[in-house]
Amino acid sequence: MASSSSSSSTQVKKITLKAADGKHFEVEEPVAMEMETVKSFFVGNEDAMKDMVVPLLNVSSEHMPAILDFYRNHSEFRKRTPPPPAEEVKAFNEAFLENKSDEQLMEMIMAANFLNTKELLNFLTEAAANRIKNKSVEYVRAFFGIENDFTPEEEARIRAENEWAFDGLDED
Amino acid sequence: MTIDRLSNLPDAIIHEILSLLPIREAVKTCVLSKTWKYHWTHTHTLNLHLDKNFAYRNPEYLENFVLHVLRRRHPLCNLNRILLRYDHDYFIWNESKQLMNNLFDYALSQELQEFEADYVCDLPSSFFKCQTLKTLKLGLKYSFGMHTLLSKTIEFASLKTLKLDHANISDKNIHISSDQSLFSNFLNLENLELHDCCLDWRFKTFIINLPRLVNLIVSCFRCNVDIFEISTPRLKSFEFSDRYNSSRPPAVLNMDNCPILEHVKLVTCFNKWKEEHLSHRMSTAKRLSHAKSLTMSLEFAEPWAIITFTNAFDGEIKLEEQHKKQNYMLMIRQLKLLDINLLNESKVKNILEIIDNSEDIIDKPEEIEFDFERFITHGEYHPNIGFVYDIVLPKLLKYETLKALTMKGPYSFRILSSLSLGFKSLTTLKLSRASIESRNRKKKNILRSCDLFFDCFNLERLELSEFRIENLETLNIKAPRLLHLTISIYHWTCWGDYEHYHHQRDDQGANDRKIVIISAPRLKFFEFELSISVDTMQLRLENCSVLEEVNIRYALPLVVWRERYNWNQRYILDMMFTNDQSGSFNQHAPLLALKFSKVIMYAIIRF
Numbered sequence: 001m002a003s004s005s006s007s008s009s010t011q012v013k014k015i016t017l018k019a020a021d022g023k024h025f026e027v028e029e030p031v032a033m034e035m036e037t038v039k040s041f042f043v044g045n046e047d048a049m050k051d052m053v054v055p056l057l058n059v060s061s062e063h064m065p066a067i068l069d070f071y072r073n074h075s076e077f078r079k080r081t082p083p084p085p086a087e088e089v090k091a092f093n094e095a096f097l098e099n100k101s102d103e104q105l106m107e108m109i110m111a112a113n114f115l116n117t118k119e120l121l122n123f124l125t126e127a128a129a130n131r132i133k134n135k136s137v138e139y140v141r142a143f144f145g146i147e148n149d150f151t152p153e154e155e156a157r158i159r160a161e162n163e164w165a166f167d168g169l170d171e172d
Numbered sequence: 173m174t175i176d177r178l179s180n181l182p183d184a185i186i187h188e189i190l191s192l193l194p195i196r197e198a199v200k201t202c203v204l205s206k207t208w209k210y211h212w213t214h215t216h217t218l219n220l221h222l223d224k225n226f227a228y229r230n231p232e233y234l235e236n237f238v239l240h241v242l243r244r245r246h247p248l249c250n251l252n253r254i255l256l257r258y259d260h261d262y263f264i265w266n267e268s269k270q271l272m273n274n275l276f277d278y279a280l281s282q283e284l285q286e287f288e289a290d291y292v293c294d295l296p297s298s299f300f301k302c303q304t305l306k307t308l309k310l311g312l313k314y315s316f317g318m319h320t321l322l323s324k325t326i327e328f329a330s331l332k333t334l335k336l337d338h339a340n341i342s343d344k345n346i347h348i349s350s351d352q353s354l355f356s357n358f359l360n361l362e363n364l365e366l367h368d369c370c371l372d373w374r375f376k377t378f379i380i381n382l383p384r385l386v387n388l389i390v391s392c393f394r395c396n397v398d399i400f401e402i403s404t405p406r407l408k409s410f411e412f413s414d415r416y417n418s419s420r421p422p423a424v425l426n427m428d429n430c431p432i433l434e435h436v437k438l439v440t441c442f443n444k445w446k447e448e449h450l451s452h453r454m455s456t457a458k459r460l461s462h463a464k465s466l467t468m469s470l471e472f473a474e475p476w477a478i479i480t481f482t483n484a485f486d487g488e489i490k491l492e493e494q495h496k497k498q499n500y501m502l503m504i505r506q507l508k509l510l511d512i513n514l515l516n517e518s519k520v521k522n523i524l525e526i527i528d529n530s531e532d533i534i535d536k537p538e539e540i541e542f543d544f545e546r547f548i549t550h551g552e553y554h555p556n557i558g559f560v561y562d563i564v565l566p567k568l569l570k571y572e573t574l575k576a577l578t579m580k581g582p583y584s585f586r587i588l589s590s591l592s593l594g595f596k597s598l599t600t601l602k603l604s605r606a607s608i609e610s611r612n613r614k615k616k617n618i619l620r621s622c623d624l625f626f627d628c629f630n631l632e633r634l635e636l637s638e639f640r641i642e643n644l645e646t647l648n649i650k651a652p653r654l655l656h657l658t659i660s661i662y663h664w665t666c667w668g669d670y671e672h673y674h675h676q677r678d679d680q681g682a683n684d685r686k687i688v689i690i691s692a693p694r695l696k697f698f699e700f701e702l703s704i705s706v707d708t709m710q711l712r713l714e715n716c717s718v719l720e721e722v723n724i725r726y727a728l729p730l731v732v733w734r735e736r737y738n739w740n741q742r743y744i745l746d747m748m749f750t751n752d753q754s755g756s757f758n759q760h761a762p763l764l765a766l767k768f769s770k771v772i773m774y775a776i777i778r779f
Contacts, residue, residue, distance in 0.1 A: 081434050081435050081464050081465045082435040082437065082465045082467065083409070083435060106181065109181070109185060110181070113182065113185055121185075121188075125185060125188045125189045125192060126192055128189050129189050129190075129192035129193050132189075132193070132197075133193060133194075133197060134197070137200065137203055137204065140201060140204060141204050141205070144181070144186075144204070146204050146205045146208065147205065148204070148205055149205050149206050150203070150205065150206065155203055158202055158203050158209065159203060162199060162202055162203075164236065164237055164240045165196055165199035165200060165202075165237075165240070166200065
């Protein structure tokens with residue numbers, strides 16, 4: 001089913017990616033190669049035709065457009081001479097994270113991890129760290145979707161053991 | 173149904189996120205759940221953020237805290253990074269030598285790759301044994317000498333990134349020889365940043381000779397150096413800023429051995445404007461012209477000015493002058509556009525200097541555009557605006573190669589009738605809101621006529637919009653090659669207007685007083701717009717035998733008309749009537765006289 005699209009591409013080679021829910025995405029080759037997972041799909045498979053569909057099992061189609069946008073922009077930032085001003089990169093990154101729920105952020109981290117792109121993964125983990133910085137235990141639990149399986153006594157004991165870390169800390 | 177995100181997120185990523193948190197926050201996650209109890213012990217970073225929780229504590233408290241962390245860390249998980257950040261100036265960090273010793277004794281066994289500290293005064297000797305260190309970023313107390321880093325016995329063989337803030341780079345132990353290369357013992361250095369650093373004043377030459385260096389940033393460098401000798405064959409990006417007072421010439425920058433430079437940014441600050449500074453930096457820029465992109469910025473404190481040149485890699489040059497405080501700018505954009513705003517006398521002089529000195533860089537511009545529109549601030553013209561035109565225009569005369577000149581601006585820009593423009597190659601001239609005047613106001617009987625642009629004999633296109641004519645009776649435009657002519661006159665005064673207005677003179681002489689004579693044998697398109705309330709004027713097209721299209725518009729607002737004149741004095745161009753009331757016609761008549769008659773006031777309404 002992928003071959004239908006490949007015949008027309010004479011200028012920029014395109015690679016078809018298949019998201020977890022079966023949706024197809026046509027991506028320019030250099031952008032697709034930003035993803036180590038896609039790259040290794042072809043490297044390990046010399047016979048693989050470039051018009052093969054690359055299945056991305058852990059990436060939902062919901063996040064694909066944003067992720068591809070990130071690759072496109074950041075690879076352009078890297079290539080530019082003189083390098084883009086820090087504000088421009090920052091503005092793009094902020095816009096990227098805007099309106100993304102904690103849950104969406106988590107899903108994208110999973111996707112970036114699966115796609116094996118360090119740049120995106122580092123960026124997203126840093127965003128996650130910023131969201132839980134200086135937050136209460138309850139907030140962090142909710143963020144990661146953790147169920148507290150300690151009994152109150154157990155929790156009190158853990159706190160006591162690590163008193164040196166909790167001492168003087170504001171619980172907010 | 174909620175997704176159990178915990179089960180999705182791999183441990184490695186959880187450890188990555190926790191490594192980005194200050195260590196105290198990471199430790200805190202041990203109470204989240206049973207699985208999270210030990211996650212923090214796998215963090216690869218010790219991010220010691222000395223915030224309010226550590227303030228007002230004694231050094232032992234911090235020592236104990238760090239010892240707790242180090243003891244509880246997972247033994248198989250290497251500590252790769254140590255970050256020390258502090259929030260408080262009064263922090264007792266540097267007194268805690270014991271802590272630093274503990275930290276680096278531990279780190280030595282951990283393949284430490286990165287050490288970053290906002291503020292550090294002294295480093296234990298164990299630190300200098302870290303052969304695995306790749307990144308070192310130090311903010312230093314200003315008085316502290318980095319002699320230990322300079323000393324030849326230290327070799328961070330793996331060091332790739334070195335960033336020093338406020339370091340005093342000196343070496344008390346060694347004799348400073350003139351050819352000493354800095355940081356030469358860090359052979360694998362790829363990124364070097366020196367911010368607000370101070371170099372030992374005994375150094376007269378700054379030599380960097382690093383075979384693998386790719387990025388070099390030197391900002392606000394304080395030194396007594398005459399020559400910067402940068403010999404780094406792999407250097408791609410170079411940013412450099414320094415400051416000088418007028419007593420000392422800027423240092424020479426020698427980068428001949430940097431063949432693959434891509435991006436260069438030079439910022440030089442001076443306390444006083446001096447022409448030599450500019451030309452000095454210009455010559456530096458020339459020698460760096462092999463870089464793909466070159467930005468050079470000169471900042472002058474007195475008078476306040478910033479001049480930036482950018483040489484993009486297709487050879488375009490941008491000259492940009494920005495006055496931050498008042499938000500005015502001067503630009504020559506891509507050599508094609510010169511846009512000047514807010515100028516006072518000294519500033520204009522600066523610009524003129526730039527024009528003078530930029531000759532080497534701006535190699536024979538063919539197109540220049542001045543935009544003085546932004547001279548109008550808060551609805552008022554800048555008081556010094558008039559002289560700008562008087563000065564800038566003659567200055568441009570040196571561009572003999574100029575083919576197109578555009579000037580836009582408020583009415584006070586004057587062209588003197590006596591001014592010779594002499595753009596021999598000029599083919600396009602567009603003036604907006606300019607005025608032309610004769611200075612002989614006093615002499616009554618002189619025939620006030622002006623041969624406009626008589627010396628631009630290659631002119632093919634002339635556009636004068638919102639043109640004002642002052643103190644002149646006859647305007648001659650003789651242009652042998654002119655093809656396209658647009659004139660819109662917004663204002664025309666000449667001697668005798670006052671009497672004429674008040675005494676209602678209607679003699680023949682007064683009728684002929686305002687005359688435009690156009691002599692252009694090749695003229696094809698002619699547009700004439702009158703937006704003033706002249707009583708009489710003549711337009712003579714002499715020797716315009718190939719005219720194809722003529723548009724004449726009389727664009728006087730009716731409001732003005734009503735206020736100023738009574739109905740008996742309303743005139744309309746005879747010509748409009750004779751030419752099918754369209755104002756557009758083919759004609760071969762050498763002379764067109766525009767007379768204002770009382771007859772056709774109805775025609776006016778149509779405009």
